[in-house]
Amino acid sequence: MTWDIFVALLAATVLAGTPLLYATMGELITERSGVLNLGVEGMMIMGAFFAFFVQFKTGNPWLATLAAGVGAACLGLLHGVVCLIFQGNQTVSGLALTIFGVGLSDYLGAPFIGEKTVGFQPFDVPLLSDIPVLGPVFFQHDPLVYLSYVLPWAVMWFFRRTSLGLALCASGESPDAVQAAGLDPVRMRWLGIAAGAFFVGVGGAYLSLCATHMWTHNLTAGKGWIAVALVIFAFWRPRRAMLGAYLFGGIMAFQLRLQALGTSIPSSLMMMLPYALTILALLFSSARGKGRNAPAALGENISPGA
Amino acid sequence: MEQMRPSSTDRGAKRAPLIRLENISKSYGPVKANRNISLEIRSGEILALLGENGAGKSTLMSILSGKSRQDSGSIFVDGELTSFRSPRDALAAGIGMVYQHFMLVEAMTVTQNLMLGQAHGILNPSAMRERVLELAARYGFEINPDAMISDLSMGERQRVEILKLLYRDCRVLILDEPTAVLTPPEIHQLFVALRRMAADGKALVFISHKMKEVLDLATEISILRRGEIVDHFLRSEVPGERELAERMIGRQMETLVEQTPAEKGEVLLELSHASCGMASDLTCSLRRGEVLAVVGVAGNGQRELVEMVTGGARPDSVKDSVRILGRNWNDFMRARMGRKSMVYIPEDRKGLATCPSLDLLDNFLLTNRNGFQNFGFLDRRHSATVTTGIMEEYQVVADGLHATAGSLSGGNLQKMVLGREFFREPSLIVAENPTQGLDIGAMEEVWRRILEARDHAGVLLVTSDLHEAMTLADTFAVMYRGRFIDVFPRSDVARVESIGLMMAGIPFDAKEAKEAVHEA
Numbered sequence: 033m034t035w036d037i038f039v040a041l042l043a044a045t046v047l048a049g050t051p052l053l054y055a056t057m058g059e060l061i062t063e064r065s066g067v068l069n070l071g072v073e074g075m076m077i078m079g080a081f082f083a084f085f086v087q088f089k090t091g092n093p094w095l096a097t098l099a100a101g102v103g104a105a106c107l108g109l110l111h112g113v114v115c116l117i118f119q120g121n122q123t124v125s126g127l128a129l130t131i132f133g134v135g136l137s138d139y140l141g142a143p144f145i146g147e148k149t150v151g152f153q154p155f156d157v158p159l160l161s162d163i164p165v166l167g168p169v170f171f172q173h174d175p176l177v178y179l180s181y182v183l184p185w186a187v188m189w190f191f192r193r194t195s196l197g198l199a200l201c202a203s204g205e206s207p208d209a210v211q212a213a214g215l216d217p218v219r220m221r222w223l224g225i226a227a228g229a230f231f232v233g234v235g236g237a238y239l240s241l242c243a244t245h246m247w248t249h250n251l252t253a254g255k256g257w258i259a260v261a262l263v264i265f266a267f268w269r270p271r272r273a274m275l276g277a278y279l280f281g282g283i284m285a286f287q288l289r290l291q292a293l294g295t296s297i298p299s300s301l302m303m304m305l306p307y308a309l310t311i312l313a314l315l316f317s318s319a320r321g322k323g324r325n326a327p328a329a330l331g332e333n334i335s336p337g338a
Numbered sequence: 339m340e341q342m343r344p345s346s347t348d349r350g351a352k353r354a355p356l357i358r359l360e361n362i363s364k365s366y367g368p369v370k371a372n373r374n375i376s377l378e379i380r381s382g383e384i385l386a387l388l389g390e391n392g393a394g395k396s397t398l399m400s401i402l403s404g405k406s407r408q409d410s411g412s413i414f415v416d417g418e419l420t421s422f423r424s425p426r427d428a429l430a431a432g433i434g435m436v437y438q439h440f441m442l443v444e445a446m447t448v449t450q451n452l453m454l455g456q457a458h459g460i461l462n463p464s465a466m467r468e469r470v471l472e473l474a475a476r477y478g479f480e481i482n483p484d485a486m487i488s489d490l491s492m493g494e495r496q497r498v499e500i501l502k503l504l505y506r507d508c509r510v511l512i513l514d515e516p517t518a519v520l521t522p523p524e525i526h527q528l529f530v531a532l533r534r535m536a537a538d539g540k541a542l543v544f545i546s547h548k549m550k551e552v553l554d555l556a557t558e559i560s561i562l563r564r565g566e567i568v569d570h571f572l573r574s575e576v577p578g579e580r581e582l583a584e585r586m587i588g589r590q591m592e593t594l595v596e597q598t599p600a601e602k603g604e605v606l607l608e609l610s611h612a613s614c615g616m617a618s619d620l621t622c623s624l625r626r627g628e629v630l631a632v633v634g635v636a637g638n639g640q641r642e643l644v645e646m647v648t649g650g651a652r653p654d655s656v657k658d659s660v661r662i663l664g665r666n667w668n669d670f671m672r673a674r675m676g677r678k679s680m681v682y683i684p685e686d687r688k689g690l691a692t693c694p695s696l697d698l699l700d701n702f703l704l705t706n707r708n709g710f711q712n713f714g715f716l717d718r719r720h721s722a723t724v725t726t727g728i729m730e731e732y733q734v735v736a737d738g739l740h741a742t743a744g745s746l747s748g749g750n751l752q753k754m755v756l757g758r759e760f761f762r763e764p765s766l767i768v769a770e771n772p773t774q775g776l777d778i779g780a781m782e783e784v785w786r787r788i789l790e791a792r793d794h795a796g797v798l799l800v801t802s803d804l805h806e807a808m809t810l811a812d813t814f815a816v817m818y819r820g821r822f823i824d825v826f827p828r829s830d831v832a833r834v835e836s837i838g839l840m841m842a843g844i845p846f847d848a849k850e851a852k853e854a855v856h857e858a
Contacts, residue, residue: 193461195453198446202454205443211405212441213455213502214426328445 041285042169046177049281051076051243053180054235055259056266056273057187058228062108063263064191065224066204066217068331069111070126073256074133075104075229079236081137084149084247087240093152097176097237104233105226107133112225116218119333130256137251144247151241152176174242176234183231184270191270200224204327207334218334232256254307261310265317267325276313283309354417355380356509356541357402357433362411364397371397373565375411379510384532384542386552388582389562393777395545398562399512402543403435404428434503438514440495444488448481448498452505473504477531492519492637496528504535511535512543517551521635522804522838529555547777548805549579561585597810597828600627600792605664606766607647607798612659614651616820617642622813626765629788629797631811634841636802639820640770644800648682648768649674663765676708678794681759685770687748691755694744698736699725701743702758728757733783749780756787767797773806785809804837816840 055076062069069075082103087096111129114120152174161171170181190197200220202210207217239251258280266273287302295302355378364372371394379385389395400406402413404422413420415431422428425435442451449467457466470483479497487495496516503511513532517525532555536542546552552559553573559582561569569585576582603626612620617639624630632640645651646660649671653660660667662680674680684690692701702725703716710721725739732753736746743751752772759767769788773781788797788810801807807814815825816837823840826833833846840846 193463195455195458195461198450198454198457198461202443202446205445206441208439209441209443209451210454212425212435212437214424214429215455216424325445 037289039165039168041282041289042165043172044285044289045278045282046169047173047243047281048284049278050173050177050180051235051238051255052259052262052280053183053274053277054176054238055232055256056262056277057183057270058231058233058235059259059263060228060266060268060270060273061187061200061231062224062228063330064204064268064327065200065221065228066207066327066329066332066334067111067115067221067225068122068126069108069129069225069228070123070260071107071111071129071133072126072232072259073252073254074130074136075107075232076133076236076239076256076259077137077250077252078107078133079104079233080240080251081141081236081247082233083237084141084144084147084240087149087151088144088147088247091150093150093241096151096241097234100233100237101230102233104236105229108225108229108232109222111229112222115333116221116225119335122331122333134250138249141247141249145249146246148246149240151245176238176242184274187270196223201327204329207329207332221334232259235259258306258310261314264326265313267317268327269325280306280309355414356416358414358417359398359402360412360414362398362401362408362413364401364406364408366397370565372401372408375562375565375567377560377567377570379541379543381509381539381541382536383557384536384544384555385558385560386556387543387545387560387562388547388549388552393562394565395562396514397565399435399514399543399545402428403433403512429506429508432507432509433512434506434508434510435512436496436499436503436514436516438516438518440499442487442495442498445486447484447486448490448501449483451487451498452502456502456505469505470501473501477504477534478527479531492635493521493524493527496520500531508540510541510543512545514545515547516544517546517548519636521842523842525551549582553579553582597629597789597812599812600789602627603796606662606796608661610659612646613654614646615639615642615654617646617817618820620822622815622822622825624766624796624798624813626794626796627792628812629792629799629810630813630815631807632798632800632815632817633804633807633837634802634817638817640800640802640817642820643817644682644684644768644770647798648680677762678765679762680766680768681705681762681764683755683759683767683769683772685772685774687751687755688744692743692751695742697740697742698729698734698746698754699739701754702728705758706761724761728761729754732757732787749776749783752776752780752784756784760787760791763794764791765795767791767795768800769797770800771802772799773803804841807837808834818843 055072059069059072079100083096083100086099087093090096107129111125114125115122154172154174157171157178161167163171191201199210199215200223203217203220203224210217210220236252240247244251262273262276262280265276283306287305290297291299291302357379359375359377362372362375363370375398387395387398397406401408404425404427407422413422420431422431443454449463449470452470453461453463453466467483470481474481479501481494481497481501487498490498496519500511516528520528532542544552544555553576556573558572559570559576560567576585605623605625607624609620609622620643622630632643634640642651646653647662653667658666662670688694693704699718699722703710703721706721707716710717722739729736729739734746734750734754734757736750746754767788772788773784776784785806788799791797799807799810811828813825813827814834814837816823818841823843824833824846828834832848836846
């Protein structure tokens with residue numbers, strides 16, 4: 033019996049970790065290109081809204097996911113306009129983007145609160161889902177979860193084995209070197225912002241299409257901020273980001289279950305757990321890593337050529 | 339000042355130029371960085387561009403490498419009019435640049451850096467690796483293609499930069515102050531490789547303000563002054579350094595600063611087995627009236643030594659391993675401000691020594707608040723008088739007292755810093771590469787001031803410019819990998835002559851030196 037609970041908890045971990053995984057991977061791509069975008073929370077919740085809205089109108093979850101990604105990417109491009117064209121402060125612009133996104137989603141979503149939608153439905157992967165433990169934990173979910181399994185490896189392959197990925201990472205390390213190599217680092221950063229925001233948006237789509245199947249107030253509840261922290265926790269490495277996402281997903285799933293079991297610990301304390309862990313994780317990774325693996329030019333704008 | 343166009347000098351029957359610049363001009367605001375520059379670059383030649391700082395060398399080269407665009411004038415490549423909109427265009431035309439500050443991605447490997455912008459689509463690192471090795475072998479470079487750039491020495495990084503250009507089949511290689519960060523043996527290796535490239539038919543442009551190197555390497559020399567080419571001649575036309583220097587500064591050169599020993603006083607700085615981070619087990623002492631020159635290639639622990647002595651970092655063991663002005667490190671650092679104490683002249687003039695956005699008066703007050711306060715308020719009128727006095731005494735050319743430090747040229751700012759620090763009549767002066775990037779005029783002035791200061795002070799001079807050390811030092815300490823390889827007085831001629839080897843980590847061998855003398 034307890035074994036079943038454990039397996040169910042692991043399965044819930046994967047579910048809770050998936051939106052974090054998308055958002056973390058998105059921010060990781062953006063930061064590797066040298067741009068710090070603190071608008072993750074805003075882009076994510078807007079992604080969730082776009083997904084809900086398109087799903088509500090068309091009934092097509094794939095179209096809804098695409099809309100979430102593209103919509104979030106458009107928001108991200110606002111950040112690009114501020115930082116890449118007007119050399120604005122990346123921190124301030126990102127914070128503004130979060131405030132803007134959260135506010136806008138509240139405003140646009142107000143008429144839909146409590147409105148239900150179908151979204152994605154889980155399906156079992158043939159054969160794989162029959163494996164004991166691994167089956168129920170990993171292979172009885174919805175398609176967005178399955179896609180997320182490939183994402184870290186795809187991103188890693190992109191960084192290491194494609195010229196575009198190499199140039200993108202180099203733009204985060206040394207824009208001057210990229211320019212000297214005859215490439216345009218600003219263009220790479222546009223790409224990093226847009227592609228990153230796309231995945232952040234997909235993470236948001238997961239929330240409204242797979243997790244809640246409805247629209248409600250404050251759907252992201254700080255998951256975007258956890259993603260920002262997870263990028264640091266992951267030392268900007270895709271596979272470590274996956275580990276981090278599931279670790280935090282696990283904590284979230286665990287505290288929910290504990291609440292459901294009716295412990296005597298106040299629920300507000302329990303709900304704080306993931307965020308408290310975020311602080312701890314940051315403390316731990318900064319003490320050990322000393323920010324050594326951060327892209328060297330992260331957060332620095334590229335000044336227009338003299 | 340008569341202007342000599344390259345075309346007016348004797349050139350004889352030579353190959354057609356790869357690149358021809360015609361009447362290139364470029365201004366930044368009111369400053370004319372380049373004025374009507376015409377230049378020809380030929381394959382197989384090594385052209386040295388010689389000029390004082392701010393003469394417009396870098397501007398010219400950034401135009402040629404596509405980084406910035408000329409206001410007027412034309413560039414011809416193989417006789418065809420071309421315009422470069424970006425470095426990519428210049429690279430496509432076969433023009434590559436090795437920048438003074440390397441354009442490498444430190445967190446990536448040698449191979450990855452070579453692939454950047456040169457491989458397309460899906461990468462094949464192992465094939466690239468082979469090509470790197472092949473190319474390196476052809477020019478006699480030793481390089482590990484899998485090494486991270488951050489783990490490489492400056493010399494190795496430079497080789498990667500050059501390999502990048504060779505890999506692209508660049509026909510014109512521009513090198514901006516390539517020897518600034520190298521040890522003497524590395525410089526030798528570089529020159530061998532460059533000569534081999536010229537023999538291969540590449541055209542090389544070599545920017546420098548070190549005359550000896552220009553004479554060593556160049557086949558043609560162009561001299562830039564205030565944005566204009568004022569002279570152009572073949573290497574064979576100038577017999578020696580003196581003649582070259584005369585042409586370079588455009589006036590009869592005053593005799594270089596002459597060092598005569600000053601009277602030695604009490605011990606001011608004493609290190610006994612002092613360690614701090616990378617710098618370890620340092621022992622030496624410095625007396626009043628003495629210049630102790632710490633020489634070595636940058637990055638061998640000089641930074642740590644300076645930080646330890648100036649209070650930026652604690653020595654590993656405080657207890658008496660460092661004694662400054664007769665006190666131990668802790669006691670001294672607690673009460674070091676004020677007159678007749680220690681002053682620090684950092685290498686980083688716009689950042690550490692001054693606040694670039696503050697004016698000269700505020701910058702003066704940064705380190706001289708004592709004596710300029712009334713009941714805790716700054717006495718700006720008094721300090722303005724004093725600052726003006728310093729500017730006059732040190733001949734600082736600036737737009738008045740309220741010009742920002744950042745608007746001053748390197749030489750003027752350094753004179754201002756010297757004036758400000760010497761105002762307190764220090765007993766101990768720590769100077770770090772005090773003439774780096776200065777033109778000859780300013781350099782002489784700084785050297786003269788430092789030698790004068792020996793009347794009241796001892797000078798710890800940390801420099802990577804051997805010429806500077808030779809000019810000023812009473813005592814040498816050669817630093818390698820955090821340690822003093824040797825400490826010896828100026829009078830020890832045999833040791834002084836092998837400083838170059840010591841800088842590369844080879845200790846002095848008295849016996850060998852004696853034999854060498856006998857053979858000679």
